Amino acid sequence: MAFPKGFLWGGATAANQYEGAWDVDGKGDSLCDHMRGGDVNTPRQIDETFDPEALYPSWEATDFYHHYEEDIALFAEMGWNVFRMSINWTRLFPTGEEAEPLAAGVEFYDKVFDCCRAHDIEPLVTLSHYEMPYALVDKYNGWASRACIDLFFTYAKFCLDRWHGKVKYWLTFNEVNTGMPFMNNVLSTSMVQHYTGTTANAPKDAGRCFNALHYQFLAGAKAVAYAHEHYADDVMMGNMTAFVTTYPLTCDPADLLANQARMRECNWYASDVQVRGAYPYYAERMWAEEGVEIDWQDGDRELLAAGCVDFFTFSYYMSNTVTTHDDGEEIAGNMSLGGKNPYLKASDWGWQIDPQGLRWTLNEIADRYNNIPMMVVENGFGAFDEVVVEDGVERIHDSYRSDYLKAHVADMQEAVNDGVNLIGYTWWGPIDVVSAGTGEMRKRYGFIYVDKHDDGTGDLHRARKDSFFEYQRLIKESRDA
Numbered sequence: 001m002a003f004p005k006g007f008l009w010g011g012a013t014a015a016n017q018y019e020g021a022w023d024v025d026g027k028g029d030s031l032c033d034h035m036r037g038g039d040v041n042t043p044r045q046i047d048e049t050f051d052p053e054a055l056y057p058s059w060e061a062t063d064f065y066h067h068y069e070e071d072i073a074l075f076a077e078m079g080w081n082v083f084r085m086s087i088n089w090t091r092l093f094p095t096g097e098e099a100e101p102l103a104a105g106v107e108f109y110d111k112v113f114d115c116c117r118a119h120d121i122e123p124l125v126t127l128s129h130y131e132m133p134y135a136l137v138d139k140y141n142g143w144a145s146r147a148c149i150d151l152f153f154t155y156a157k158f159c160l161d162r163w164h165g166k167v168k169y170w171l172t173f174n175e176v177n178t179g180m181p182f183m184n185n186v187l188s189t190s191m192v193q194h195y196t197g198t199t200a201n202a203p204k205d206a207g208r209c210f211n212a213l214h215y216q217f218l219a220g221a222k223a224v225a226y227a228h229e230h231y232a233d234d235v236m237m238g239n240m241t242a243f244v245t246t247y248p249l250t251c252d253p254a255d256l257l258a259n260q261a262r263m264r265e266c267n268w269y270a271s272d273v274q275v276r277g278a279y280p281y282y283a284e285r286m287w288a289e290e291g292v293e294i295d296w297q298d299g300d301r302e303l304l305a306a307g308c309v310d311f312f313t314f315s316y317y318m319s320n321t322v323t324t325h326d327d328g329e330e331i332a333g334n335m336s337l338g339g340k341n342p343y344l345k346a347s348d349w350g351w352q353i354d355p356q357g358l359r360w361t362l363n364e365i366a367d368r369y370n371n372i373p374m375m376v377v378e379n380g381f382g383a384f385d386e387v388v389v390e391d392g393v394e395r396i397h398d399s400y401r402s403d404y405l406k407a408h409v410a411d412m413q414e415a416v417n418d419g420v421n422l423i424g425y426t427w428w429g430p431i432d433v434v435s436a437g438t439g440e441m442r443k444r445y446g447f448i449y450v451d452k453h454d455d456g457t458g459d460l461h462r463a464r465k466d467s468f469f470e471y472q473r474l475i476k477e478s479r480d481a
């Protein structure tokens with residue numbers, strides 16, 4: 001069996017990690033522009049005012065802004081028919097409170113979408129990928145304030161009105177569930193609390209986290225409802241969940257229950273609101289146990305119910321385990337911590353490699369949401385790459401990345417054979433970008449190498465890695481099947 005006809009193959013990026021040109025043509029500074037780089041042991045630092053001696057990786061990133069034509073041509077060469085990217089809110093609304101967007105920002109995204117279309121690539125656009133205008137963080141503590149709902153809606157409405165004819169697939173908030181207090185997402189933490197210091201020490205306030213999520217759910221629902229009302233024939237609106245797949249470490253029933261609680265907290269709570277339009281039945285108890293009061297206002301429930309998404313998207317990188325026994329060893333994961341799994345190997349950053357977990361996860365989502373159309377919008381392998389020059393050509397022999405790709409695609413194929421309604425796959429960071437978690441450049445995911453390094457050096461030239469040709473071959477084979 002093969003992937004369905006018209007299956008979307010491509011890659012995924014985010015403006016703050018890729019676009020660069022952070023202050024060009026009037027763009028305002030985003031939250032991520034205030035973050036320094038770190039590494040696996042050194043947490044990132046958030047600065048309120050910029051230190052002239054410090055490096056801020058998002059400022060230049062890998063400069064999609066000035067390389068978009070070259071990069072999109074490379075994507076087309078691999079055979080893509082979808083490209084996930086995000087719009088940088090501050091390139092359109094520098095402080096988030098302007099009534100009209102910046103013309104230069106609008107023109108930039110016009111050109112990018114036209115370029116995609118010229119290559120028969122469907123843009124898949126995230127409205128907010130871990131970023132918001134820093135001015136809103138400063139003034140309102142970001143999503144700690146209900147005021148951000150309408151400000152986000154002004155931005156989202158502009159994007160939908162302008163680009164609904166060019167962009168069919170839209171996602172509201174990237175990995176919105178990582179704002180849960182149980183997750184390890186420093187970016188979400190800083191979005192709900194105006195905070196400067198190292199990300200490891202950022203305080204977590206459960207009440208703020210749950211309410212900041214409530215406001216994001218309402219803001220997302222408002223955008224979805226608006227799109228359905230005005231552009232139902234043109235667009236499909238999706239959620240984006242960071243899927244943190246966990247297994248009970250043992251068959252002790254207590255571990256089973258602990259794992260169920262983790263899956264609910266990390267994955268289903270946010271997904272249920274966005275797919276079913278209401279909080280899950282166990283939310284009340286969760287809020288009570290966390291001492292949280294949700295700021296319900298008139299119309300909130302109706303708005304959530306009106307904002308159900310058309311398709312389910314998620315990121316999947318790894319899996320972890322959960323146990324109530326104290327012999328479980330803790331290991332890092334995507335915006336999360338969890339237990340070690342003795343059956344799995346891990347990347348150099350401690351993320352456990354589990355392709356079968358992807359098949360399992362796809363089936364779980366299909367079971368819960370009546371086999372809603374699904375896309376895996378992030379999956380990938382962060383690794384150190386070595387450039388060697390052979391016959392005057394730069395080569396990167398990244399078989400580890402190709403192995404990860406092929407294994408995950410094979411298990412996706414199994415899920416499709418199971419009957420899962422999977423419509424697309426976008427590899428994370430198909431061209432090297434800044435790492436969100438550590439701010440590093442050397443944690444590379446790309447099929448395309450970019451000459452950019454952690455000390456800020458590099459001339460930004462691009463080179464095809466071996467995995468570029470593997471992905472190209474895999475896409476072709478899948479279409480020919």
Ligand code: BG6
Binds near residue numbers: 014315
């Ligand atoms: C996801 C994010 O959590 O994981 C991306 O949506 C991020 O922004 C990706 O880059 C990989 O994480 P990291 O920390 O290796 O960049």
